Amino acid sequence: MKKSKSPIKTLLLIIIGIIFINFVGSYFYKRFDLTQDQRFTLSEAAKETIALIDEPIFIEVFLEGDFPSEFKRLQSETKQLLEEFEAYNPNIKFKFVNPSEKEGDVEALLKFGVKPAQIEVKENGNISSQQIFPWAIASYQGKYKKIPLLKNQLGITSEERVNNSIQNLEYAFADGFNKLVHxxxxxxxxxxxxxxxxxxxxVDFFTTxxxxxxxxxxxxxxxxxxxxKTLEQIKEFDLLVIANPTEAFTENEKYVLDQYTMCGGASLWLVDAVELKKDTISGxxxxxxKELNLTDFFFKYGVRxxxxxxxxxxxxxxxxxSGNERESQYQxxxxxxxxxxxxxxxxPIVTNIEAVKFDYxxxxxxxxxxIHKTILLTSSPISKIVGMPIEININKEITKNLKILKEGPSLEEFKAGEIPLAVLLEGSFPSAYKNRVKPFKIRNNKDESNTTKMIIxxxxxLIKNQLQGNRPLELGYDKWTNAFYGNKEFLLNTVNYLLDDSGLINIRSKEISVPFLDPQKTADKRGxxxxxxxxxxxxxxxxxxxxFGYFRKKKYT
Known part of the structure; x- marks a missing residue:
């Protein structure tokens, strides 16, 4: 009969094997992401952002507490993402905090500018309201930065809002780290x-x-x-932002801007081609x-x-x-x-952003x-073009619009298709003054630019924020309809891209699919x-x- 191995010898072999595996693992560290959407794999841009963090960065996440299921998912995804950051760079430390537990925490957050969010809690067919603080605060070398974890969204369910926020988490934290560290x-x-x-x-956009x-x-x-001298001074800047000019540019000014572009400078143009004036009699x-003397300027670059x-x-x-003064109602x-x-x-400029609102x-x-051109934003396929000049009677327009809303648009009338509203230009630009008389002489005139970018x-x-009294409101927020639009996010992305800071923007293209339970079906099938x-x-x-009883009885009978 073959003699079996000693139990002590087997135990020693197991212990030695475990020690060996841990020893090898300490030198060869690897995490495996088996999810289909690679949600637990950090993007290269995020890794580059945190790679140079050589001192501890502390993060407090205010997502501790009793939340609805979708916000528990946001809590879980936030924790898993921060664990990935911490695994890549141990200097990143985090903890989850319930601001409602400790007296004074809520007041401190409000003073710091952290705004609470009101969420609907649906349970057993009942709906109630709950206040949460979907924020994190990161501190590094005595500096603090608040990081929003919940995106403002229009016309979507709570589950969709959380899903979009989860997709934005990596960008939100990487962006916050970038502001603190770099x-x-x-x-x-x-x-x-x-x-x-x-x-x-x-002020809101440029403050951000x-x-x-x-x-x-x-x-x-x-x-x-x-x-x-003006040209030499303007060359010191990497980007020009021209926001809604109303007075025509002189040839000297245009030539300065043209040669700035020829030297590789980037620019963001927000230009109205139409002017509105109110008739004092009819209202x-x-x-x-509107004539800004820019037609030939843009035409040379391939845009009109x-x-x-x-x-x-x-x-x-x-x-x-509507109604009289005392009983008027807003609709x-x-x-x-x-x-x-x-x-x-x-x-990447327009990926995963909210709808952008245009006016006239x-x-x-x-x-x-x-020049390579990319259409960033367009109208919807059901749109039309109105020629100039035109009288805009608000009462007649509302009547027609309500009819369209009720009966549907006429495809014969709204047949213009997707009309470009924002265009990105990239490459080597020809000078608008090539083979033309120059407004003034410069030593090193250029007829062809270095590789550069421009957005028109x-x-x-589009960049204009509303005011509440004298206080500027956040860009993209409409105080009249209490709606948020994606203007600010879009413009921030354009500036980041024009200045070659596209790494963080590329994180937005990461798609994460988050499954949620249907609350109605959950309530119906609960029992x-x-x-x-x-x-x-x-x-x-x-x-x-x-x-067990059957086989036991069979064995012993």
């Missing part, structure tokens, strides 16, 4: 001198942008007297083409902003008062001059040349599944007991 380098000039928007209407870049105003008036608006307006069935509503009405654009384009926007034509948007008000959970274990236990 110093600002690039410079952005806000062009002044041609009737651009007042500071109070662009200041977290990433140095921001400074730059007036082109000096181009009339010292154009060469109606009259729209007519048309003197027309786009009407789109897929549009944002406006709020109007929403469809307004086809405010198109909403949700691009199906997979370009014009169509853009792209012209053939060697045919709505100057059935409760009985299943009670009976199946009892049935299995009875079967096991019966079989």
């Amino acid at each position: 110093p600002k380098k690039r410079k952005v000039a806000v062009i002044k001198g041609n009737g651009e928007l007042d500071d109070k209407y662009v 942008l200041r977290d990433y870049y140095y921001i400074a105003p730059f007036t082109l008036d000096s181009a009339a007297v010292s154009p060469v 109606n608006d009259f729209a007519f083409g 902003i048309n003197h027309n307006l786009v009407k789109d069935v897929y549009s944002a509503p406006i709020l109007l008062a 929403r009405y469809p307004w086809l001059y405010s198109p909403l654009s949700s691009s199906a384009n997979n370009h 926007v014009s169509g853009i034509d792209t012209l053939p040349n060697k 948007i045919s709505d100057g008000s 059935f599944w409760q009985w299943i959970n009670i009976l199946i274990p009892l049935v299995l236990l009875a079967i096991f007991g019966g079989l």
